[in-house]
Amino acid sequence: MFDLLIFLAVFLPLAGFVVGNLFPERYKxxxxxxxxxxxxxxSFISTLLLTINLKFGHVHHTHLWTWFKIKNxxxxxxxxxxxxxLTMVLLVTFISTLVHMYSLGYMHNDxxxxxxxxxxxxxxxxMLLLVTAPNLLQLFVGWEGVGLASYLLIGFWxxxxxxxxxxxxxxxxxxxxxxxxxxxxxxIFYVFNTIELxxxxxxxxxxxxxxxxxxxxxxxxxxxxxxxCLLLGAMGKSAQFGLHTWLxxxxxxxxxxxxxxxxxxxxxxxxxxxxxxxHLFELxxxxxxxxxxxxxxxxxxxxxxxxxxxDIKKIIAYSTCSQLGYMVMACAVSAYSVAIFHLVTHAxxxxxxxxxAGSVIHxxxxxxxxxxxxxxxxxxxxTYIMMLIGSLAITGIPIFSGFFSKDAIIExxxxxxxxxxxxxxxxxxxxxxxxxxxSWRLIFITFHQEPHCDEQVxxxxxxxxxxxxxxxxxxxxxxxxxxxxxxxxxxxxxLGFKWGKTxxxxxLDHSNIPVFIQYLPLLFSILGIIIAYTLYIxxxxxADYIMKKCYFLYKLSHNKFYIDELYDFIFVRRVKFLGLxxxxxxxxMIDRFGPDGIASGVFKTSGFVKKAATxxxxxxxxxxxxxxVLIFAYMLCVPYLPLQxxxxxx
Amino acid sequence: MKTVTLNHCxxxxxxxxxxxxLGALLNKRHLLMVLIAVEVMLLAVNLNMVSFSYFLKDYAxxxxxxxxxxxxxxxxxxxxxxLMLYFKNHGTIEVSSATTLKG
Numbered sequence: 001m002f003d004l005l006i007f008l009a010v011f012l013p014l015a016g017f018v019v020g021n022l023f024p025e026r027y028k029x030x031x032x033x034x035x036x037x038x039x040x041x042x043s044f045i046s047t048l049l050l051t052i053n054l055k056f057g058h059v060h061h062t063h064l065w066t067w068f069k070i071k072n073x074x075x076x077x078x079x080x081x082x083x084x085x086l087t088m089v090l091l092v093t094f095i096s097t098l099v100h101m102y103s104l105g106y107m108h109n110d111x112x113x114x115x116x117x118x119x120x121x122x123x124x125x126x127m128l129l130l131v132t133a134p135n136l137l138q139l140f141v142g143w144e145g146v147g148l149a150s151y152l153l154i155g156f157w158x159x160x161x162x163x164x165x166x167x168x169x170x171x172x173x174x175x176x177x178x179x180x181x182x183x184x185x186x187x188i189f190y191v192f193n194t195i196e197l198x199x200x201x202x203x204x205x206x207x208x209x210x211x212x213x214x215x216x217x218x219x220x221x222x223x224x225x226x227x228x229c230l231l232l233g234a235m236g237k238s239a240q241f242g243l244h245t246w247l248x249x250x251x252x253x254x255x256x257x258x259x260x261x262x263x264x265x266x267x268x269x270x271x272x273x274x275x276x277x278x279h280l281f282e283l284x285x286x287x288x289x290x291x292x293x294x295x296x297x298x299x300x301x302x303x304x305x306x307x308x309x310x311d312i313k314k315i316i317a318y319s320t321c322s323q324l325g326y327m328v329m330a331c332a333v334s335a336y337s338v339a340i341f342h343l344v345t346h347a348x349x350x351x352x353x354x355x356x357a358g359s360v361i362h363x364x365x366x367x368x369x370x371x372x373x374x375x376x377x378x379x380x381x382x383t384y385i386m387m388l389i390g391s392l393a394i395t396g397i398p399i400f401s402g403f404f405s406k407d408a409i410i411e412x413x414x415x416x417x418x419x420x421x422x423x424x425x426x427x428x429x430x431x432x433x434x435x436x437x438x439s440w441r442l443i444f445i446t447f448h449q450e451p452h453c454d455e456q457v458x459x460x461x462x463x464x465x466x467x468x469x470x471x472x473x474x475x476x477x478x479x480x481x482x483x484x485x486x487x488x489x490x491x492x493x494x495l496g497f498k499w500g501k502t503x504x505x506x507x508l509d510h511s512n513i514p515v516f517i518q519y520l521p522l523l524f525s526i527l528g529i530i531i532a533y534t535l536y537i538x539x540x541x542x543a544d545y546i547m548k549k550c551y552f553l554y555k556l557s558h559n560k561f562y563i564d565e566l567y568d569f570i571f572v573r574r575v576k577f578l579g580l581x582x583x584x585x586x587x588x589m590i591d592r593f594g595p596d597g598i599a600s601g602v603f604k605t606s607g608f609v610k611k612a613a614t615x616x617x618x619x620x621x622x623x624x625x626x627x628x629v630l631i632f633a634y635m636l637c638v639p640y641l642p643l644q645x646x647x648x649x650x
Numbered sequence: 651m652k653t654v655t656l657n658h659c660x661x662x663x664x665x666x667x668x669x670x671x672l673g674a675l676l677n678k679r680h681l682l683m684v685l686i687a688v689e690v691m692l693l694a695v696n697l698n699m700v701s702f703s704y705f706l707k708d709y710a711x712x713x714x715x716x717x718x719x720x721x722x723x724x725x726x727x728x729x730x731x732x733l734m735l736y737f738k739n740h741g742t743i744e745v746s747s748a749t750t751l752k753g
Contacts, residue, residue, distance in 0.1 A: 615752030617684060617745055618675045625671065 003062045005050045006079050006257045009089060012043040013096070013125035020118035025211055028114030033107075037100040044093035051090060056083050056250040057500030059198065061134060073195070080197060081225055082502040084340065087268070087490075088131040091344055095351050096124040097263035097472035102355050103256040105467035106362060110254075116156060120260065123149035127265040131272060136185045136195040143181060143269065147174045150266055154253040163252040170246035177236010177243055181273075184229035191222045197276070201501070204279045212548070215246055218377035223280055227287025230277055231294070238270025238324045241298040245564055246322055251313040255358030258313060262320045263351035271327045271343050278336040278504035289419055292332035299325025301561065303434035307441070308557040311368050312357050315442050317493060319394065320350055322431060326409050329424055335412035337505045341490040342409055345401035348478035349393035355472055356387040359464045365457050372444060374449040374456075379461040384447050386472045391439040393479040395525045396432065401483030402520070406432070408491060410521050411513055432521050436528020437535075444536040661702035666694035681736065681743040685729050692722055 005017060017038035020032035054060070060081040067075040081089075100120060124150050130142025147170075155167030189195050191212060192203050201480075203209050204223075212222040234240070239247035247267070251258055274291070275283065281288055303319035323346050330339035361368055362381050377384040379534050393400035396407065413425040427539075451458055463469075475581045489497035491508055501503040510518075535543040545553045591597075612619075673687030696715045703711025737743050 576742055613752060615749035617681070618677065620751070621674050625675075 002050070002060065005046045005053070006060075006062055006081055006502050007064075008046040008126045009043050009050060009081060009093060010125070010592075011041045012046070012169070013128065015028065015039055015119040016121035017125060020114060020121065023114065025063065030114075032114035033100075033117040036121045037104060040093065040100050040121060041097045043124075043128075044090075044097045047086075047089050047093045050081075051086060051100075054081070056084060056086075056496060057498030058082070058367045059278060059500070059502065061198070063134075065179065067137070071191075071194070075135055075137050078134040079132040081132065082618055083497065083499050084272075084275060084502045085131050087340060087344065088268070089128060091347050092124060092127050092131065092264045095347055096120070096260065098351065098474060099256045099260045099264075102259075102358070102468050102471040103254075103367070105297045105465040106256055106358055106415075106554065110466075112156070116153075116254070117249075119149060119156070120256070123153060123257075123260060123265050123585075127269065128547060129267055134197055136188065136197070136602035140185060141182065143178070143233075146266055146269060147171060147178070150250070150257075150261060152172075153257040153260075154250045154494065156253055156257065159214075160252075166249040166252040168247075170250050173243055173246040174236050175329065177233050177270075179592040180232025180234075180236065181228045184226055184233060186220060187222070187226045187229060190214075191226065201291070204283065210283045221284070221286070223284040224286040227277070227281050227284035230273060230280075231287055231291055234270030235294065236270070237273075238267050238320050238328065240270070240294050240324065241301050244298065244302065244321050245567060248314050248317045248560070249406060251311065251317050255354060255361060258317070259351045259358070262354055267320060267324055268343055268347065271324070271331065271339055272329070274331045275336045275340055275503055278331075278334075281331070282334060282504050288332050288334075291328055292418060292420055292424055293328075295325045295328030295332055296420070296427045297325075298322070299431050300427050301325075301433075303431040303438070305557050305560050306438040308554060309435060309438075310371055311492070312360065312370050312373075312442065312446065313354070313368060314352070315370070315438055316353050316357055318439060319353075319435065322435065323350070323394070326406065326428065326431075328361070329428065330409045330412060333412050333416035333418055333421055333424075334504060334506065335409065335508075336503050337490050337499060338405070338408045338412050338508070340503070341486050344406035344486055344490070345393070345405040345479075345482050348475055348482045349390045349400075349402060352386060352472065352475040352479050353390040353394065355468070355475065356383055356390055356402055358466055359383040360387070362464050362468070363461050364453065365460050367453065370445045372452050374453070375447070375451040376461070377447040380463050382463055382469060384475050387443060389476045389479055391443050393483075394414045394439050395436045395529065396521055397525060398522065399480065399484075401481070401486065404483035407518070407521055408508060409520070411508060411510070413562045414513060414517055415509060429520060429524055432524040433528040433531070436525045437532045439463075440529050441536055442531035444532060448537060454542065489492075523598070538557070540612070654688055655700060656705045660698070663694050663698040663701065667691055667699065670694060679746055680747050681748065684745060685726070685733065688729075689722070689726060692718075696722075696733075 013036075016036040019039075020036050023031055033329075062079040062081070063080070064077040067077050069075070100117065103117065103120065107116055110116060123146065125147030126142050130146060132140055133139035133142055150168045154170050155164045157163045158543070185195065188200060191209060192200050194200060194203070210221075210223055213219045214222045214225050216225060236243045247261075250261055253261075299322045301324060303316045306315050306318035306322065309318060313644070314338040323342070327339040327342050327346075330342060359380070360373070360376065360383055362375060363376070367373065388399070393402040396403045410425065410428050413428055415420055417423075432593070442574065485495070488494045490499075493499065493507075495503075535546075537620065556562075612623075667690075667726055670687045670689075672695075673690065674684050677687060697720075699711045699715050703709060715732045728738035733743060737747070740747060744746075
């Protein structure tokens with residue numbers, strides 16, 4: 001029963017992908033969308049049944065079949081179900097089901113609708129494989145599967161100019177992170193002599209392992225080195241500063257894909273990985289410090305950049321980046337359960353914001369620039385309310401989910417005694433204002449300012465169909481209530497939820513936090529909203545004035561700190577140059593004498609041989625006789641040949 | 651008085667075979683001549699067999715020759731029939747005209 005449920009939950013999306021692709025091309029658009037949506041929906045339902053039946057805090061291990069066995073390394077396919085995994089599976093299947101439903105409306109007129117849905121299912125399956133993995137290799141398969149599916153989906157509109165480039169960028173930047181993960185797997189196998197997660201977790205506590213040092217770049221404690229490699233992997237997938245460049249570009253994909261990437265299936269993988277190895281990170285102080293620094297930089301940087309972006313999806317993308325920074329900061333100060341809590345609430349309101357943005361884009365006939373929107377609240381009131389709820393949640397207004405999780409993160413930062421945690425706390429508070437400003441800037445410019453669009457578009461503004469409204473509505477409920485329920489479950493372990501040994505969990509200590517600090521985030525969010533209101537509604541000339549006065553800062557933010565240009569200069573051009581150089585060698589040497597050379601050689605020889613075949617009877621007889629003579633000569637010579645090359649057996 | 655030895659026979663057979671081969675190779679005129687030349691080659695080989703059989707006192711070779719001649723007669727009949735049809739279709743039996751097998 002239990003095994004069957006978890007099997008269904010993980011493999012039904014794969015079944016959707018396979019069955020959808022079995023349809024011939026002309027039936028695919030008609031049947032694949034519904035089949036994939038149903039399968040993912042059933043997968044969610046079976047996860048729900050699983051949640052009801054499972055005792056939290058226990059670890060359930062399902063073995064499917066053996067993958068391979070080399071000496072003492074045995075790798076199985078299977079599923080490991082514990083509180084952390086189940087949280088993720090529930091989240092992934094839920095968001096994915098809603099995104100599937102939403103796509104039924106959003107991709108209605110797309111020419112490759114069927115393909116799109118099968119790929120969405122593949123994406124979901126890869127993520128489920130990742131989170132349920134009982135060993136690191138299966139986790140890696142899921143990890144790469146997510147990368148592949150995201151590549152295919154970001155580049156879905158491959159006939160346009162920019163999506164294929166963005167897809168390529170996402171794929172390549174993620175490979176950099178993958179190097180970290182592969183190195184981590186190697187090191188873990190070297191240190192622990194196993195890649196099974198459960199045996200790794202039992203071995204982490206043993207001091208003979210934790211005191212090991214590795215001689216890689218000087219002496220490093222083994223756990224720190226593993227932690228840093230894992231962190232690099234997480235940075236790639238969770239778009240931390242340095243490897244974040246793919247995330248905003250990934251907006252070239254269809255909007256449901258963005259929602260899926262940002263809420264459930266891709267960027268959460270990094271946070272999940274860190275939380276999976278929470279016990280290891282606890283014993284790796286250097287890795288934790290670096291994690292804190294990276295998280296702080298990411299959240300500050302992305303929050304600042306989001307202030308001046310004009311593409312509606314890019315604003316939300318950078319906001320995701322910033323929120324991921326928050327989660328990494330929480331992980332760094334050992335508040336893993338808080339990070340997971342924020343991950344869950346963030347998934348709800350970010351999916352809501354993205355799908356809402358998709359609805360706006362749908363209404364505006366594909367326009368994404370917020371400067372060409374305005375005054376939309378009268379035309380699309382439903383979408384407006386949904387976006388409002390999402391923004392309230394992300395800003396951290398009480399009742400809404402973001403309030404609970406963000407507060408918990410800031411309080412755990414305040415409580416921490418790690419190096420730099422004070423600076424991280426200040427950054428977190430500053431970013432609260434940034435978050436409020438960019439979220440409400442989006443709302444005010446898009447929905448409240450006077451319309452800036454041309455008449456052709458404004459005549460066509462329409463509310464989205466029901467298939468898009470329903471997921472939005474469900475997500476909005478999640479965005480409102482997930483904070484309250486999540487706080488009870490994830491932070492206080494009530495409502496039957498227990499972390500058990502899967503996660504390093506410490507209940508939040510409110511006693512030594514001054515009341516002033518407790519209300520500081522709320523104060524700052526409200527301040528941020530007021531600033532946004534002044535700048536973009538009442539005193540709009542101030543925004544222009546600030547822009548002109550601090551032109552340098554504006555330029556820096558608007559151009560994303562020129563990081564893309566920097567990477568282009570440092571890496572991309574060098575690699576392209578090298579690639580072109582090597583391709584010359586490839587074309588002129590290997591191809592010329594290899595495949596091409598052999599092919600043209602065969603053509604030349606056959607052209608020459610063709611002339612000998614005149615079709616004249618006596619020429620054929622001559623060839624026959626000559627061949628016979630040669631064969632007899634050979635047979636006679638065989639005993640006297642220095643080498644015994646006996647083909648004929650004489 | 652000189653007696654006929656195996657060597658004499660073999661030289662004769664060799665000459666016959668070479669004549670047949672050259673006839674088949676060099677003849678440009680008639681396909682019929684090619685057929686006859688091939689037949690000459692076959693007979694040379696048969697004669698070779700008979701000579702060996704005579705000088706080695708093994709009569710199996712002669713018996714074999716009788717069989718081969720029977721088969722050769724059938725073969726010649728087929729060859730001639732093909733030639734007849736070829737002439738019907740092409741109106742000529744010139745060797746250089748048969749170039750359908752050209753690559």
